[in-house]
Amino acid sequence: MDEVEVVVAHSERATLRVGDVFLKVDADQARIDVEVEAMSLAPVPTPEVLWRKPPVLAIAALPGTTLGRLGGPSTGSSAAWAAAGTAIRKLHDAPLPPRAGRAGRSIVALAAELDAECELLVTNGLLPADLVTRNRQVAEAALRPWTAAFTHGDLQIAHVFVEGNEVTGIIDWSEAGQGDALYDLATFTLGHEEHLDDVVAGYGTDIDLDVIHAWWSLRSLLVVRWLTEHGFDPFAPGCEVDVLRSRM
Template structure:
């Protein structure tokens, strides 16, 4: 091994890569507990857990590569995006875990959180009032009853690996639990709307596109301030603020 690669690092957690091993350091052991349990239950490929010594979890690297990143070009063939959609559907069809995940917050709680965040974004001059108001309007479609499924809860494009047209693994399960299926689909296609049809072709069932668009707005509104405060740039081209602007 030639070096230690910092994959992501902020005040809550950090992930390092050393050769073919990822080391996840998290001060909140509950998140690691959720991750390990979810990977054991999920009916899709997940990384091998090598060892665990709090606050560190060691997992094996996955073969293949992701289909792109938020703010960058998407890669992979339509068939690979469809394979990702099929894997997501397999997860959603699995028996429900006991835990309610991040994508399973109650409608009342989610609406309150969203309203508080919108008020803060405007009051602190983070985003223009008109942009926030328009996306809060779009977001309303997500605030409806849903049938809980087994969700990943943070299914960013960078968390799904493919190789040879097949999904080789899905990582970062700390938000997994019961939740809304369309939240996972929206998170995976955030910033890559042009790939949604390919994902849905693999997912294999009709979905409410208005709700997926609403979740794009919800997720972006809720994370802009957090990302800014933790050293990330949601204003970079193709990232969360551009997603919000696309709804105007």
């Protein structure tokens, strides 16, 4: 009998690994619907869906390893990061999926959410006011018109698998949909600024780096409180709070 590994678990969802099978348990079946649909449409390698019986989705493990994790060292070469950039560009150039994703929130809604979150961060004493104010200023550059692309919506480096210098698959598509391509690139390079040039080289087109920096600040501001309340540590070295401090 294979050992059961808890990959991630909180009040909204949990992922377990048993051998070469991942079991995703989600309280919101709409997220699973989005995930299955996005994997069927994405022009990049994705996990094989083995079976689905709500609230559980079973998918096969991917070959290879991730490029690293937020707060940890990168295990991938520059060529591997560039290959990831090429895969991300292929996704962004694909025909649009039918619905908006996490990266597709309107500028007005996003600005309102950001302002409310910044106020809570200061009021609750989670972050100092000067740190929040500076990063809110940086984040402003992300609040601009953008052309919709097929986005992953939660493209953390832990969600991209490589073998050598080849991308073998991308996991966790529950936030996928139409959205801002630079949100994906910023999420992927969050906390690993040293590999941004590699990713951009593989992506193969001009990127507004100010917008990438803005998304680093914006994303970090929005998730610090949620992470703290769900048992994660955004204050760990190299994680979201350090990303915010790097903008000072």
